[in-house]
Amino acid sequence: MNPGLIALAFISAIVSAGAFVGFYAGTRRKMDLEQWIVGDRGFGMLLVWLLMAGEVYTTFTFLGASGWAYSKGAPVLYILGYQPLMYVVSFFILPQVWEVGRKFCMQTQADFFHVRYNNKYLAAFVALVGVIFIIPYLQLQLTGLGMIVEVASYGAIHRTPAMIIAFLIVAAFVFTSGIRGIAWVSVLKDLLLLFSAVFVGVAIPYIYFGGIGPMFAELVRAKPAHLVMPGSTTNLGHSWYISTVLLVAFGFYMWPQFFGASFSAKSSDTLRRNAVIMPFYSITMPLMFFIGLAATLILPGLSNGDLSMLTMVRRTFPGWFLGLIGGAGALTAMVPAGVMILTAATLFAKNMCRPILWPGMTDQQVARLAKTTVLVITAIALCSAIYNSPTLVALLLVGYGGVAQFFPGVVLGLYSKRVTTSGVFAGLVTGVFVFVALTLAKRDPLMGLNAGFIALCCNLAVVAAVCLLTPSQCNGFDEQPQESMGA
């Protein structure tokens, strides 16, 4: 039998299994806004761990890690740097966010800003910035999914139909099952990803070089400069490493979807214990690096480094195994995409439309609008992925640096008495502006520093200056909760 057909059968089987799990998770439950977005705040440690891991390890990690190891070399180590550190940062932020989240029945990141700073325009602006940066991230997931399915099916499915089918499935199970559906699909996805990463990461160096040690011995002999920073680049040295690791470690949980996922936990202690054990999941990352590094020796001169892992697998293993990897890769795009769609739709309906345009909306109307928005956002991301526009790629690079600008508002909001609404607003605008300007002017990295890091420093300076010049104000978290926030 044709290996393309076998691979195709495996991919379809895995994606169908994921779709089934996603739909089934939401049946027998009443899907109001609270259940849909935060799973009634009832997720235990294991489900939170899997959901967070499911969201964090996207196709960008799947393809990008081996791609960077292939084309750039040692700078890829920044992934091993920021991943444990972002969990360290989350230890001090997420449990506190959860506490105020429960007290005020928050469902989104913008709700946090709304309550703390008592200003609906700041909340709407935070929601807008969040949605703007989520869409290109979503587009990246789509493009990655199309690439994986196309290569894994030996070109039998073209990337456009693959993207359309997969994303209709995602939109459908987000629509019916909300966050609970996504969490259960990520169980399947994590198992498959873990298995395939460990197997491939160990097998490829073993098959071609007789082990991981001999592979590095060969690399040290042939390409020693590839193995220390700046690797095969000219500008990704140590100062870039430090500034990028700091930026991503502090900025990662500022993504609205990760912030929002913490509300689904059962208790703040769940989140704290989760932060302790999360780094173990990153053990799969070095295995992705090994595949990319093996490819630098075996397949030099690939035009697209992101395809190095799939090309290695296709060259080494039979069709059914490639199908397994393809299916795992497709789910790896679908799970985070589901959370992004859910988050962006809720931010739009709840924090932008209701407070600014139609203050009289009931919670049922918000829920209905959010579900309709799911379809709209999926359509926008699909169009932009199919007619891949270069502006969006530029915006994508802005993503991390952009959402990291929420950091002062969140952390000072939790821990400072002196912070004021105008200070946070001014800092956020400055940070986003500086970062977008530097990125569009192609000045990233600037003087060896990550542009997002520079923008965050400007942001903090403006927050500090404006907060000292404006009179102190009361902290929204000290007030008694009103009913209006709830579902």
Next chain:
Amino acid sequence: MYKPSIGAILWALIPFIAICFSVSLWDRIYPRILGLPFNFFWLITWLLLTPVCMWGAYRQEARRASDPRREDGGTP
């Protein structure tokens, strides 16, 4: 308002120093350990050691939560 304890913050600083600020000390190939270049070996080791440090931070916070003399009275 709840603030994390100094002890927990000190535990959390250890991985930041080891993984981030000290990069120029460990970003090299030799000595190769278990066949890995030293920088790869170092970061993989810290994937395992970071949870140990954070477990220390967790213990600090848990001890404080059970301390009846706490003034903020909230959950940890």
